[in-house]
Amino acid sequence: MNGGAGRPPFCGGEAVQWRRKDLLGLEPLEREEIELILDTAESTREVFGREIKKFPTLRGRTVVNLFYEPSTRTRSSFELAGKWMSADVINISPSGSSVQKGESLLDTVRTLTALGADAVVMRHSQAGAAEFVARHTRAAVINAGDGAHEHPTQALLDLFTLRRRRGSLDRLKVLIVGDIAHSRVARSNLWGMSKFGAEVTLCGPPTLLPPGIEGFVPGVRVTTDLDDALPGAEVVMVLRLQRERQQKGLLPSLAEYSREYGLNRERLRRCPPDVIVMHPGPANLGVEISEEVASDPRSVISDQVTNGVAVRMALLYLLLGRDTDGTAA
Numbered sequence: 001m002n003g004g005a006g007r008p009p010f011c012g013g014e015a016v017q018w019r020r021k022d023l024l025g026l027e028p029l030e031r032e033e034i035e036l037i038l039d040t041a042e043s044t045r046e047v048f049g050r051e052i053k054k055f056p057t058l059r060g061r062t063v064v065n066l067f068y069e070p071s072t073r074t075r076s077s078f079e080l081a082g083k084w085m086s087a088d089v090i091n092i093s094p095s096g097s098s099v100q101k102g103e104s105l106l107d108t109v110r111t112l113t114a115l116g117a118d119a120v121v122m123r124h125s126q127a128g129a130a131e132f133v134a135r136h137t138r139a140a141v142i143n144a145g146d147g148a149h150e151h152p153t154q155a156l157l158d159l160f161t162l163r164r165r166r167g168s169l170d171r172l173k174v175l176i177v178g179d180i181a182h183s184r185v186a187r188s189n190l191w192g193m194s195k196f197g198a199e200v201t202l203c204g205p206p207t208l209l210p211p212g213i214e215g216f217v218p219g220v221r222v223t224t225d226l227d228d229a230l231p232g233a234e235v236v237m238v239l240r241l242q243r244e245r246q247q248k249g250l251l252p253s254l255a256e257y258s259r260e261y262g263l264n265r266e267r268l269r270r271c272p273p274d275v276i277v278m279h280p281g282p283a284n285l286g287v288e289i290s291e292e293v294a295s296d297p298r299s300v301i302s303d304q305v306t307n308g309v310a311v312r313m314a315l316l317y318l319l320l321g322r323d324t325d326g327t328a329a
């Protein structure tokens with residue numbers, strides 16, 4: 001069936017196993033919970049092939065995208081995910097809302113709760129903001145990035161993309177390169193990958209490697225020598241240089257950073273031939289990754305974006321797609 005009104009493919013009994021109100025990070029999740037999300041996303045992906053993608057699973061539910069920082073991928077994919085499942089989706093950003101008049105985060109959340117929000121997808125510059133909000137609303141809260149703390153849905157879509165490409169997540173050899181200090185993507189991936197026994201190497205200039213990061217999860221190695229680390233990597237995840245979060249003086253110049261840590265065609269030759277190249281986006285092309293590497297067949301950057309919708313549909317379904325007695329809708 002290729003219509004929109006049919007039973008969605010992920011309407012099985014899996015929601016009965018999902019017991020969390022919120023998704024605030026990957027740190028507290030068990031491996032089995034991550035697998036449940038990825039398996040559900042595998043089912044949601046079937047919708048991509050349909051001519052009409054809309055179906056009624058979340059009809060009558062309200063999802064609020066509350067973004068205090070800019071976003072293209074995360075916000076749009078949550079909006080699509082909600083709309084394809086027939087939820088009402090509202091987008092709120094500081095400009096154009098009462099945040100500009102000085103309304104506090106707490107009052108904003110109380111207002112959204114009073115308006116009947118069932119889920120709040122939230123991005124904020126402060127670590128812990130999503131957890132704070134979750135304590136003050138009955139709505140499900142999904143952390144869409146809080147400071148340098150976690151970006152769990154990005155890591156879930158990264159894991160989903162890797163599992164689809166490689167067949168398994170077990171014992172991955174991953175090299176994460178770049179601005180580790182400011183990266184919530186790196187932290188969420190470290191939590192997620194560690195639950196599958198990954199060997200993760202973090203690489204960057206000393207000023208962008210936070211002290212003690214090697215003890216963050218078991219099996220983490222740290223190096224400042226990218227050329228030395230590339231040959232052993234099954235996966236190279238390049239991070240965006242987060243200039244908006246950096247203090248002045250952390251890097252001599254962008255040109256020097258690119259020379260030492262940019263992934264270019266020459267460096268790609270040092271990797272195993274079937275290496276998987278990832279970047280969460282948005283990429284500073286020509287700085288941390290060259291345009292030709294970003295568009296190389298070994299790059300899965302476009303897949304990451306597409307898979308973001310599947311993973312976010314799965315999460316909204318698991319968090320909201322239940323009747324009030326907890327059974328699958």
Ligand code: CP
Nearest residue numbers: 071072073074280281
């Ligand atoms: N990867 C990511 O979070 O991208 P956006 O900032 O565009 O949402």
